[in-house]
Amino acid sequence: MTDYATALADFRPVPAPAIQPAELRARISGLQARMARAEVKAVWLDASSSLTYYTGLSLGLSERIHGALVPAEGAMIYVSPQFEAPKLRTLLCIPGDIAVWEEHEDPYALIATRVAGFDAPGAGLALDPATPFVFASALMQAVQGPVTSAQAMISAQRQVKSPAELALMQTAMEASFRVQKAVHAGLRAGISTTEVAEFILAAHRALGLKPLFAAVQFGEATAYPHGVPHPQVLADGDMVLIDMGGTLQGYSSDITRTYVFGTPTPRQRQLWELERQAQAAGFAAAQIGTPCAAVDTAARKVFTDAGFGPGYQVPGLPHRTGHGLGLDIHEVPYIVGGNSTPLEAGMCFSIEPMLCVYGECGVRLEDIVYMTQSGPRWFVPPAERLDDPFGSTEIGT
Secondary structure, three states, rough: OHHHHHHHHOOOOOOOOOOOOOHHHHHHHHHHHHHHOOEEEEEEEEHHHHHHHHHOOOOOOOOOOOOOEEEOOOOEEEEEHHHHHHHHHHOOOOEEEEEEEOOOOOOHHHHHHHHHHOOOOEEEEEEEEOOHHHHHHHHHHOOOEEEEHHHHHHHHHHHOOHHHHHHHHHHHHHHHHHHHHHHHOOOOOOOOOHHHHHHHHHHHOOOOOOEEEEEEEEEHHHHHHOOOOEEEOOOOOOOOEEEEEEEEEEEEEOEEEEOOOOOOOOHHHHHHHHHHHHHHHHHHHHOOOOOOOHHHEEEEHHHHHHOOOOOOOOOEOOOOEEOOOOOOOOEEEEEEEOOOOOOOOOOOOOOOOOEEEEOOOOEEEEEEEEOOOOEEEEOOOOOOOEEEEEOOOOOOO
């Protein structure tokens, strides 16, 4: 057993080179090419992760509309309240004009005027899917021409990660993997879920990551995918579920391990092994050109063949098998029934077909894969045995 304070003292910030302006410009050019094909004159990027993706800016949502307009041709324009513009200029990775509005003025009329004035092909405005309804409805009233969703254009780019994005995610995943191992080594009878969660958050900060979340569940509470609203205290024989994530230069890690504190019962071993097999089946099904739904089907079949389910029924798997990962902790592609999106190189997603037995326990093994032309690769080693929840395979294979 390792004391958490000792483990924390050994952590140092990991290297994290930011996405370079040249890559940001290439992303904007890619969006403009898609806009031209869709005959859309401009795209609105709200203060969301998509604004970060294209410009490097991370502004945060407020009641004041704030973001960027990207025309199908030419330079984009930032939109800002007047009093925020001086700060915004210091944050710009991609230079550009800033259209400003005073507190008493109508920012939607300003945006509509700028869209109308673009010397660009196409018509109307396509909105960042994260644009709040209050902004979207006002823009629909103000802008001449159709106001549509830019989701298909943006998602098509964001779901395929570049080498630089993959490198950041690799570093972030390896950092969280180290924290997972430290949690396992430091568990003791009587420790609370609160204490473990506090260590997870502190450990991510010590490694230079911004903590995203720390979910810690013991015993019967592990049966519930998002836990229970009260802390637990660890006892011998408890199932332990640890789910965590952080961000590095905006890119997320996400990893779950489940194991037993003490000696597992035959029933615990049976459930854990079924979970491992389901995760492995999902990994094997994830091949280039295969629809996302096929990964969910393959993982779910392991449970139904063992008498769990069917479908989303519990005991069984009550949710999708996975989700995409990147600047958002949950993003496209979603690994769920009915999703016909074909897998392609650069896509990153979780495989986490949780086996839930309400009133008893649950098992979730969550790892992230990235697709290559030759198939899926784990960012970090998956669990191979209940008694070895961190695997023995080299990272990246």
